Amino acid sequence: MDRRPGLSVRLKLTLSYAGFLMLAGGLLLAVVWVFLLRNSRSGAFVPNLSGLLRIFDSAAFGPRVFGSVAAAVMAFLLVFGLVGGWILAGRMLAPLTRITEATRMATNGSLSHRIRLPGRGDEFRELADAFDTMLAQLEAHVAEQRRFGANASHELRTPLAISKALLDVARTDPNCATGELVDRLHAVNTRAVDLTEALLLLSRADRRTFPREPVDLSLLAEEATETLLPLAEKRSLTIATSGDIAPATGSRALLLQVTTNLVHNAIVHNLSEKGTVWVTTSVHPQTVAITVENTGEKLTRELVSTLAEPFQRGTERMHNDHAGVGLGLAIVTTITQAHDGTLTLTPRPDGGLRVTVELPAAPGPSGRMV
DSSP states (O other): OOOOOOOHHHHHHHHHHHHHHHHHHHHHHHIIIIIHHHHHHTTTTOOOHHHHHHHHHSSTTTTTHHHHHHHHHHHHHHHHHHHHHHHHHHHHHHHHHHHHHHHHHHHHOOOSSOOOOOOSSSSSHHHHHHHHHHHHHHHHHHHHHHHHHHHHHHHHHHHHHHHHHHHHHHHOOTOOOOHHHHHHHHHHHHHHHHHHHHHHHHHHHHHHHHOOEEEEHHEEEHHHHHHHHHHHHHHHHHEEEOOOOEEHHHHHHHHHHHHHHHHHHHHHHSSSSSSEEEEEEEEEEEEEEEEEOOOOOOOOOHHHHHTSSOOTTSSSOOSTTTTOOSSSSHHHHHHHHHHTEEEEEOOTSSSSSSEEEEEEEEEOSSSSBB
């Protein structure tokens, strides 16, 4: 916004201090004139001020002398107020200067700088602490976005490079089997399309531009389980669903994507034989939750803490038909946060993973949480 130049805050505070000091001095002199000088001339008695009244009663101290003294006092107060006010305003506004310098540095791209304003808490220090917290969050967000962009570029470049290599081989080899080439190109293209759709879904959920409606998490769990049951049977896995009706509010399509991603991950990252997936819904005083557990390899807490990051696929990068694009839990995290929920990942003691998505419960007919 374009603004016309004006007085600085320091100068305004200085003028305010000086003006207030001048006003106080003028009022004090007026009190002296009204209550002391006039009363002394009229012979009125003022307790404990007899010596001062004798001075006022002398012939040498008349209105003209009082006016000269008053003018000198007011001039002194003006100079003292301006100098003192300028110094005091500078000391008071010093924290604001540091905050302004940090803001300029952040505008120029330096998000690692922190104000760290010393001293006891006051309004300026609360502002500085809030600004430091904002800078830390921005720095972490920018770093995450850069890492995500680099990973997405790498993931998108891989299928394109494979397609180019396949086409180069087909062009140089006249005896290349066309059917096999088409199948491999189709698989690679499908992977690229899935990755692109996952990125778009991630962006849409992050913007929170979706309609909200009543959703029952137990129904979503049943639908996701039925959809992925053929994949589970193909891998000789057992899926067990249980729990209560869990009403929430949000986008049915996005929450179904959350449930589907969780069940899909639990199937893919499981034991090679006789594995199990448990899908459970539960109701709490203020929230509802869906929990997906699976058997599998033992995971450390350090590894589990990174699984929700984009393009993380557990203990190793998988490249089979059902490995996904590495955005499953990242999408779950974004959609959950967009619904004001929480995502908790916990390694199971016997191996595998427990993932819980907790969302605010939908209000009942009376407006109370169910």
